[in-house]
Amino acid sequence: MKLLLIFSVVVYSLSMLFILFYSIAQAHLLYRFRLFMKEKQPEEPPAPEVWPTVTLQLPLYNEKYVVERLIDAVAALDYPTDKLEIQLLDDSVDETTELIKDRIKEYPQLHWQLVCRSDRSGYKAGALKYGLELSRGELIAVFDADFVPAPSFLKRTVPYFTNKDMGMVQTRWTHLNKEYSLLTRLQAFALDAHFYVEQVGRNSLNAFINFNGTGGVWRKETILDAGNWQDDTLTEDLDLSYRAQLKGWKFKYLPEVESPAELPPIMSALKSQQFRWTKGGAESAVKHLATVLRSEASFSIKYHALAHLLNSAVFVAVLLASLTSIPLVWAKVNGLLPDIVFNVGAVTLLSFIVISLVYFQAQSQEKASVRKLTGGFLLYFPLFLSVSMGLALHNAVAVWEGWSGRRSPFIRTPKFNLEARQHKWQENLYLSFSMPYTTYVEGLLGLLFLGVAAWSVAKQEYGLLIFHGMLALGYLLVFYHSFQSYRKA
Known part of the structure; x- marks a missing residue:
């Protein structure tokens, strides 16, 4: 005893x-x-003289309930059509593919690229990597199937890439169905703390932040320089974020730019999401923690990376x-x-x-x-x-x-x-x-x-x-x- x-x-x-x-x-x-919110925020950078080519990647797998909504949203993006390539990275094995084919016919003015792989090797990371090889964009934007980007999304994020050291720009998730149930309200409660306090706080410190898997824009060169998408963790977004920042690329978080998305409305769906995020975070900690601690970063940045990865x-x-x-x-x-x-x-x-x-x-x-x-x-x-x-x-x-x-x-x-x-x-x-x-x-x-x-x-x-x-x-x-x-x- x-x-x-x-x-x-x-x-x-x-x-x-x-x-x-x-x-x-x-x-x-x-x-x-709180310091950041008290400071006078800089104005958004001016539009570039020539808009760069953007490839919008939409990784999909059996998304019959939301894929048409997604296509309608990206079709409404306010961006020069000759500079926008939309990749539908579709690994579906159900009717989603046919829904995609029918819907994109309604927007013939846009450059659609339907990419269907023979297998799901690497899952989302594999699809993004496969699409990257086919892309012609200087910048790569990513949206998951349940997101509904605002028409102004690209014109509010792309100007930040006039800074040649800028590797990624992340926007703040908001919630389409926050009021659906107690469960969705509690999820919004949790996510808001991350997308307000944590992301803003880390970014103001120039500490490691993470691409949240969607609602962000990458410089293609950054992805390739950092070793491309890898599927050895379940959080390919967190993994690539650390590899890129360890390479010296700068990240920018924009809390004022919203990216609305759907919250899992039932516990089984929430658990599948939580399991992937939690396990992937642990895998990324195993993969990167020692490298971060051996880096030349300051004590403060290492401390926050330790708390972030753990x-x-x-x-x-x-x-x-x-x-x-x-x-x-x-x-x-x-x-x-x-x-x-x-x-x-x-x-x-x-x-x-x-x-x-x-x-x-x-x-x-x-x-x-x-x-x-x-x-x-x-x-x-x-x-x-x-x-x-x-x-x-x-x-x-x-x-x-x-x-x-x-x-x-x-x-x-x-x-x-x-x-x-x-x-x-x-x-x-x-x-x-x-x-x-x-x-x-x-x-x-x-x-x-x-x-x-x-x-x-x-x-x-x-x-x-x-x-x-x-x-x-x-x-x-x-x-x-x-x-x-x-x-x-």
Whole structure:
């Protein structure tokens, strides 16, 4: 029993210290974001005398619900038609290809290039690399199937490439279906913090930022100089971003330029997206962390790169801290641990204060009254934290696979286009019918932490009651919505 307690104290302490380490980086990004917003922002660069040729790459795989909307949006782009090449990188094995052929006939004035490979080797990275070999553009813009770029997108991003050192320009994602459900609102809550505070903060520091896989423009030379698209991670965007910046290319983030996109409306779709992002982040950390730490970058930039590449490990830390907290509470109730252990541990709760400030700042960028902003934050932030904790097991498995080098296929996130009101999500043909074993474990963990919380109340031990209550709520919500989405698929 003594060894178990020692083990639990060590693991819990290390996990909370890692979360504190991550929150310090977040606090610095928040500080930099606020400085950036107070500064007078430079005007957008003037239009070039001669617009460069742009290849717009649209990687597609079985996108029957959204591909026509995407084609209509890119056809409306305000850019010289003789300088715009649109590549439809279509790996589909369903009716998507025929939908594409029929739709592009409505826009004969544009230069369409339908590229169909014989196999999906390399998945999205493979498709982008294959298309790059066929492209004639000096610049390469990328949009996923669920995005709806504004007509002004290219004319607001391309002028930044008059700087010959500019390798990539990324825009801010916004959300087409934010108000669809509680799940989509919580996702928007999380993504806004990344696309406001994190990206702006890092870019203002000249630290490493990442191309977000879509809604951005690359210089073709940059992609080739950095070693082209590679498929040895599930986040080819993050991987290429680090390789390019390590080569000395400059990146620019434009929070004022919006790229609307669809959020996964159901838990099974969200989980497939989260697994890919989380595992790919862990794979990219294995691939690049040592190189970054050996580079000549400053301590501040290395610190932020460390937090950036290891941010998926927060889920591992939350999972370990939650499990080891159970014997700690039991030990405190039975007088086996001194109070100083818990008093010192309380310092790490500063992490959650910092994180709450980051998310509040992101939400405050939305145009809303103080009353509405505060009320919405007080409602959604605890729910967001709870659901994030409830995803800890699922995402920790992804991180472990990434760290251990276990390969897995690129599982696309199914798109729905539900705002068109043409069908219900249950009718989506791309949903998975198989529910992973971790879903059942999530349900059991929810019941476990609910029991621990009830036992703590009975013993009048309230030190970790809120933590365990949020874990119970998070795991049970994730289990319920997962079971619902897989069951009805």
